Amino acid sequence: MPRKVFVVGVGMTKFLKPSPDRDYPEMGKEAVEAALADAGIKYDKIQQAVCGYVFGDSTSGQRVLYQVGMTGIPIYNVNNNCSSGSNALFLCKQLIEGGIGDVMLAVGFEKMAPGPLGNGAYKDRADPLGLHDKKTDELIGLVKGPLTPQYFGNAGIEHMKKYGTTEVHLAKIAAKNHRHGMKNPRAQSTREYTVEEILNSRRIYGPLTKLECCPTSDGAGAAVLMSEDAVIRLGLQSKAVEIIGMEMATDTPGVFTENSLMKIAGYDMTGLAAKRIYEKTGVSPKQVDVVELHDCFAANEMITYEGLQLCGEGEAGKFIDAGDNTYGGQVVVNPSGGLIAKGHPLGATGLAQCAELVWQLRGEAGDRQVPNARIGLQHNLGLGGAVVITMYRKGFQNTSKL
Template sequence: MSSNALIAGVNMVKFTKPGKSEEYDVLGATAARNALLDAGIPYQDVQQAFAGFVFGDTCSGQTALYNVGLTGIPIINVNNACASGSTALFLAQQAVRSGAVDVALAVGFEQMPSGALASDTSDRKATTTRLDAAVESIQGWDSNVMQAAMYFGGAGKEYLEKYNASADLFGKISVKARKHAAQNPYSLFTTPLTLEDVMGAPSIYGPLTRLMCCPPTCGGAAVVVVSENYAKKRNLKNTIRIAGISLQTDGPDSFESGSMINAIGAGVTRRTAQAAFEQAGVGPEDVNLVELHDCFSTNEVISYEALGLCSEGGAEKFVADGDNTFGGRIVTNPSGGLLSKGHPLGATGLAQITELTWQLRGTAGDRQVPNARVALQHNIGLGGACVVSVLTQ
């Protein structure tokens, strides 16, 4: 795999609350059409498509993309939990870099139900069976608590105990998310929050309050990936290079380390980031901005360290010094992140890539990160999968 893969077009549909969105196929088709329009490429040039979603029936990708065109191309449906959209991108760039195709489309969409995430496969073994057993052995199990909150709240509790940190650290993440979201017309929640608002919200589990948890949302996003030769032939402008991308799954540390921090993906994030950085030939010290998986504010803090953005146990200082926001060292989630922009599972990773592409092009408007040259994306799905991408101009 020696050929470069370039992002030629991106788009996202503004995320909405469940019950207020278009149908999933409209969300996917709209994002795909607009990404192709952004690239200046007709759908007839797309040779393979990869569709990421979690809540949906088989061949939902076909249902969405048939609205764009009936060209007979392979359409591969991808379900990798919250990392489904990023996995679709991984497969699209792999098809391009291998030389199998010159143009691939990654599309993600989600029409989510309201309320806490729940599985509809109660007649068979849950995909989180191994994870749940580890969680129960580490901290016990409370069937009255939302499953995901128990995971990430437990990890947050462990973090505070391990590093003698204050729970205000997590509250400051939510405050920062809303501040960034206020400049993003694609963000769902833009009302500013104070630290008192966040810390005084109803308790969910461990240090988590309601305002430290991302909302269920609906939406769509898409990315067009092309080969360097195709881009030159078509004289495409504003392309962004996928300098490095890695997809990895759990290792023994997720289940055998006795750590909730590893159980929710710190270990796999660390390995995946190292692989992506090595492929790109850069390190975390070169990164200007990052869109990371802040499904809960606790995970943003843990991900800072797993991605190498700060030292182990150094997140409290990283946040206190303002190094995670505008004017600091690495602007984190300039879009507002999952906490404020929303988290429609299959669309999330591709929406992150869309934001980073806009930033690297210098077209992000009032939330533009100055001198953005190297961008990092992080998307994790428990069960599990992790994708880390490094994008450069």
């Protein structure tokens, strides 16, 4: 039986608009030191570390961690697009579950260029998203400009045509996330916007306006993970939040064999990972209290409500209109402000989501605290593709010692 795994320390920087004033080593160091301080341990307790980032040269993880300590431990560098931070977390969990070690460090960081994401860094080789581009062009036609808003905007268009959702639903999602972000001191945007202001902001692509899109950001996040034995040995039961389930999935054949823009944007792999995690944990979607969801664009949050089974297929509009995605509703989605308000430094996002859920489940989230939060769900998506879904449970339950 796999060993239990707990998060015992988390840290993150404030997410900021890209700037030459801070570089990734400084941001990464800040997040790691905050996570170590939260766990109350020194770096020499860390047995292995996994570092997630998208834009950067090889061994950037070592460049960050050598500032904290040079203990000769294995350090891995991973890149799986926007899910890179959760990939680092997933690998640390597997190392502990497999008995490789008891104390692991996951860190994610990103220093981004201003403006929208470019369409591939290398022009002399195949684009990893080339097949996704081809299928999208076949279905709706690609236009000149950044591709990510096209992927997610097209997914939103498909949902609207199938289920009758509207641009107002997207604006309501963005307004909610900006409202939540106002209470997060680490968020890049802390201003509230009305639905009307969001609808009237600059059109980016299709139904998406600027205030419905995540900004480019600089930042870092980190988490210390431990086995149950390590938690007990170090007396960290009061800090420990258990990872009761974690699933990673990649694209299904339907991305290329079926005519669905939602599937190209990751809807199928989200649904697959969600189905697996509910089955393995025995937790129902209705039992989830708080969710950190990959709202790179408001359209992705809308379709992901259904992918995560927070509502039924085709019911996202009703779910939004009822306020079931915020305080006082069925579940609080993105109390941090999500990617739209908090920001999206690609490699850091998964660790920032983890940090928010740990704070929520410990009751340490301040003005944005979700009342009586006991079960948290994390969704982190990378196109091309990978999705990581993580289920967290409040408190330390030492059943193996009974």
